[in-house]
Amino acid sequence: MGHPVAHSRSPWIHTRFAQLTQQSLQYERRLVPLQGFAADLQAYIAAGGKGCNVTVPFKLDAAQAAHTQSPRVALAAAANTLVIDAEGRIHADNTDGLGLVADITRNAQVSISGQDIVLIGSGGAAAGVLGPLLEQQPRRIVVCNRTFNKAQALVEQHAELAKLQKVELLALEQQGLEGNFDIIINATAASLQGAGIPVPASVLRPGSLAYDMMYGPAAAPFLQWAAQHGAVGRDGLGMLVEQAAESFALWRGVRPPSQQVLQELRDVLAQEARA
Numbered sequence: 001m002g003h004p005v006a007h008s009r010s011p012w013i014h015t016r017f018a019q020l021t022q023q024s025l026q027y028e029r030r031l032v033p034l035q036g037f038a039a040d041l042q043a044y045i046a047a048g049g050k051g052c053n054v055t056v057p058f059k060l061d062a063a064q065a066a067h068t069q070s071p072r073v074a075l076a077a078a079a080n081t082l083v084i085d086a087e088g089r090i091h092a093d094n095t096d097g098l099g100l101v102a103d104i105t106r107n108a109q110v111s112i113s114g115q116d117i118v119l120i121g122s123g124g125a126a127a128g129v130l131g132p133l134l135e136q137q138p139r140r141i142v143v144c145n146r147t148f149n150k151a152q153a154l155v156e157q158h159a160e161l162a163k164l165q166k167v168e169l170l171a172l173e174q175q176g177l178e179g180n181f182d183i184i185i186n187a188t189a190a191s192l193q194g195a196g197i198p199v200p201a202s203v204l205r206p207g208s209l210a211y212d213m214m215y216g217p218a219a220a221p222f223l224q225w226a227a228q229h230g231a232v233g234r235d236g237l238g239m240l241v242e243q244a245a246e247s248f249a250l251w252r253g254v255r256p257p258s259q260q261v262l263q264e265l266r267d268v269l270a271q272e273a274r275a
């Protein structure tokens with residue numbers, strides 16, 4: 001459920017997961033009117049819907065529409081996965097951060113524990129991943145954003161978890177950002193607007209992981225910038241597949257072979273780009 005949804009690769013991913021795990025599943029795009037999320041969700045449940053993913057701009061509405069929330073949803077105030085039980089009650093979860101962590105640690109084989117991280121952006125995308133990043137116990141996470149007070153608010157919201165996990169968590173101004181980091185995560189919409197890279201190249205170390213949560217052409221400027229400065233660029237396609245795998249496991253209790261599906265999806269996208 002989203003607006004827009006035409007671009008979404010999720011039906012392809014979940015259909016492939018279902019094939020590979022012998023699950024019977026129908027997963028379709030659902031374009032939701034901008035002002036009509038709650039009513040549309042009820043219509044979906046009345047029609048027999050068992051679960052859904054929720055994307056921009058409804059992740060906050062999805063969290064609010066649920067009867068119960070996972071701790072991750074409570075922290076991020078955003079949900080991307082809804083599970084509908086037999087009585088029509090709605091449980092909300094957020095698998096975005098788990099997907100990011102799985103892609104970095106399992107697929108890219110980069111450890112988060114003990115590392116210095118900068119998270120750029122403080123919108124819904126950044127909010128959804130900060131909790132799971134903290135749970136990996138990096139040494140430090142700096143949150144920076146064009147609008148500084150949003151970064152501050154996000155840090156305040158996560159201060160207790162950071163303390164619990166013994167992680168140094170702070171907000172810094174994007175412009176004057178100093179120091180360099182092991183992992184740089186771009187959770188902004190800057191490249192969609194052709195606005196360039198929101199932080200100075202001095203944040204990169206040779207061999208740093210520079211991760212853009214977008215994929216396809218939207219991630220290209222960030223990946224190019226990373227390569228120019230000796231960092232290892234990675235797009236968000238793996239995060240997309242891994243968050244889908246977490247959602248699939250919540251709905252079905254079965255873990256799909258996400259690395260295989262990620263490779264297949266990369267091949268499909270490469271073929272499309274050549275066509």
Ligand code: ATR
Nearest residue numbers: 121122123124125126146147150188189190195198
């Ligand atoms: P999403 O749910 O995808 O995170 P969002 O909530 O609109 O979308 O947040 C977009 C993020 O990209 C914000 O951190 C935004 O910065 P502001 O909080 O200052 O708006 C950031 N962003 C968008 N355009 C940007 C640009 N041109 N330069 C830098 N940051 C930008």
